[in-house]
Amino acid sequence: MEEIFQSKNDSIYLPGADLFLDARKKQPFGYISHAHGDHIARHTRILCTPETARILSLRLKKPDILTLPFFRKNKINGTSVTLLPAGHILGSAQIYYETEEGSLLYTGDIRAKASRTAESLTYHSCDVLVMETTFGSPRFRFPPRKEVEEELLAVVRQKLSRGTTPVIFAYPLGKAQEALHLLCHANLPVAVDYSILRYVYIYEKLGIKFGSYERFKHNDYRDKVLLLPIMARKNKYLEHIVDKYTIFLSGWGMDNNAPQRFGVDAVLPYSDHADFDELLTFVDRVHPKRVYCTHGIDDFVAILKEKGYWSKPLTESDQHNLFY
Ligand SMILES: [Zn+2]
Structure with missing residues (x-):
């Protein structure tokens, strides 16, 4: 379980699939959850949804992309990978990853509220959850x-x-x-x-x-x-x-x-991110054994611990684009 993912080259790395998740520097094989600038790098080979690939074509010249439609399970190096809607922008995806040792869900950026232009967020149970917690503080409760x-x-x-x-x-x-x-x-x-x-x-x-x-x-x-x-x-x-x-x-x-x-x-407060209550609901519905928080506010890790979850910030110095 401990080794289902690693931190490598300042990024999240899935050793079983030899795949980096939303790495900011070029990697041999990189998953891009969505086409916002702080999730993109010119990887030698890219994995993403067909929608994200269309948007990426504006931002990267002739990328080598393996596209995977939502909900279709794909085998990579004997592991299995499925992309699930994240509700953040059109084409944005979570990656659900299964090995013999267990399962991991990496959310990328998520939005729970209904969107006019993005697919609806999917909740999928997993052993290890790696999630973005940009607005993970009780002061961020967005109005309807x-x-x-x-x-x-x-x-x-x-x-x-x-x-x-x-x-x-x-x-x-x-x-x-x-x-x-x-x-x-x-x-x-x-x-x-x-x-x-x-x-x-x-x-x-x-x-x-x-x-x-x-x-x-x-x-x-x-x-x-x-x-x-x-x-x-x-x-x-x-x-x-x-x-x-x-x-x-x-x-x-x-x-x-x-x-x-x-x-x-x-x-x-018109946001394309989940607010505090939606992040908590997400964790409850996914019901992981472990939660790692990225882009986070430390409050959220503490609150998850209070609720009985094993929880940890993934990095101390995560920067996030303030304009989202
Ligand atoms: Zn984003």
């Missing part, structure tokens, strides 16, 4: 998704009616597509930055229907909702839009000082 969506639509409509330009910032892959789906289905006039659209086009090819939107042009913003990448919030062209209201979509919106921290008027 519908409530946050209604709040966003209400603010946007109010600002438009007063001639103010609503500017929504989101991470360009995953979160921005959720927001676009919401805004289009509410029949709002949305102008979308190309850094977001390039992923939207792939989502559409994979069957997600957004409806009507246009590409954002810097001087054409009146009477429109702008959907821009969070990285653009300090761009010069925004200074020309004098009457604007800026909103960032992020789980960090639960922190009161989030608007100052991110330099926007409001931060709404």
Whole structure:
């Protein structure tokens, strides 16, 4: 059991399959749980879902990819590997790994709440659980998704009616597509930055229907909702839009000082990660013998121990992208 996985080259390594999980540096054979930048490296050979492979084709040149559809068991070096939906972004997967010694579930990033554009999270029992616990603290209990969506639509409509330009910032892959789906289905006039659209086009090819939107042009913003990448919030062209209201979509919106921290008027807790209660529910439903936490807040390991789980942080110095 102890050896079902190892920490090797600053990464999680499955010796039975000779496979690295979400390694940040190039490896001979690497599993990529989803296409966010902090989970990708140019591995010699990549294992991922077909959806993630489509998105990766924008980010990596001619990758050598073994695609594995959800729920299909595959043999690798005498071990067995199955990819299960993680609910985080389109194509995001957990990996369920079985050897003669036992089973391991590695979650990657997960979201439990229903998504507009990603597959629904799957719960699968296992012996060893390696999970992301980004929001693993009781202060991160997100309001119901519908409530946050209604709040966003209400603010946007109010600002438009007063001639103010609503500017929504989101991470360009995953979160921005959720927001676009919401805004289009509410029949709002949305102008979308190309850094977001390039992923939207792939989502559409994979069957997600957004409806009507246009590409954002810097001087054409009146009477429109702008959907821009969070990285653009300090761009010069925004200074020309004098009457604007800026909103960032992020789980960090639960922190009161989030608007100052991110330099926007409001931060709404519209997250593509599981919140504290959902992480606890996940562990209970998966019911592992051991839990290793990544991206974590130490609170969560302590809380799992209190609940009687064997639990440990995987690394002390995990960095995670704040913009998700
Ligand atoms: Zn992610």
